[in-house]
């Protein structure tokens with residue numbers, strides 16, 4: 592599409608200054624510390640997200656399946672064609688990171704449904720099935736340990752101790768994180784569970800997953816090393832020039848006994864223990880926002896939030912959902928704060 596379209600009319604966008612608003616709560620101070628630790632790890636790149644800094648926006652639609660409405664009464668899950676905006680991203684907080692760089696994984700997929708009349712709802716997922724820790728407090732310790740390890744001079748001992756005490760963090764760090772061949776060929780996990788409520792008021796817990804239409808093999812090491820820095824956005828552009836790209840929005844249902852409050856524990860989705868899954872619907876991407884400068888400008892104005900929900904979908908008691916909602920809001924405020932300075936990176940965007 593030639594202009595920003597649905598993506599350009601960002602309805603959740605409220606410019607905020609860091610030094611406005613009520614005094615910081617205890618939680619906000621902790622979240623500020625998390626953001627400081629992320630800045631310490633990746634450096635400051637004004638205007639860009641502190642993590643998942645490099646991304647690309649595409650637009651299209653979502654159509655719910657016939658069964659989605661049995662699980663949730665949410666307006667976008669009743670079968671009408673809903674406009675969507677998708678932001679694919681690399682994990683790193685460095686906006687110029689090469690798509691083959693090891694810090695580019697996991698990849699992100701943020702999905703916005705435009706429900707009309709100003710109503711929006713988001714899903715924020717990444718390409719790793721799980722998370723290093725289950726609580727915001729543990730994540731703060733983890734981020735501080737990483738920041739200490741990458742500082743000059745670095746101190747890796749804090750991270751070593753943390754990992755020794757937290758098996759899920761070790762699992763996360765040790766797991767292979769192969770580079771996808773295409774953003775549209777990867778699988779993305781919502782990680783945190785939500786409560787889905789249908790028209791009869793029946794609640795069920797589940798986790799989102801977004802599957803490619805056809806799973807594609809990841810790059811091998813040689814292909815990854817040789818891959819051009821922007822191959823993923825280029826790939827998306829050329830795929831969409833050739834025609835629409837579809838992905839499937841899945842819901843992995845919790846089984847009795849599953850802990851819906853801890854995203855660091857993944858639930859099997861293949862093999863004999865695989866949880867029941869429901870195909871919620873199909874995402875059809877049709878356009879990359881063009882030109883490139885407009886794509887980047889709109890990315891900067893948008894902020895996606897795992898807590899931006901509508902009737903029929905509620906947060907579970909997973910503490911990460913509320914924490915992430917507030918942290919992303921604060922991160923957005925920081926990237927628009929008055930201490931923002933133009934840099935080479937920002938000017939190039």
Ligand code: HEM
Nearest residue numbers: 640643678699700701716717730781782894895919922923
């Ligand atoms: C307490 C845990 C977490 C913290 C502190 C955190 C922090 C952040 C921050 C600060 C941003 C930038 C937001 C912005 O400026 O708009 C971000 C973006 C993002 N995070 Fe997280 N995150 C956490 C957990 C997760 C989890 C569990 C996932 C995956 C399910 C995830 C996936 C993403 C993605 C995909 C983005 C990019 C969103 C976009 O495209 O705008 N994060 N995160």
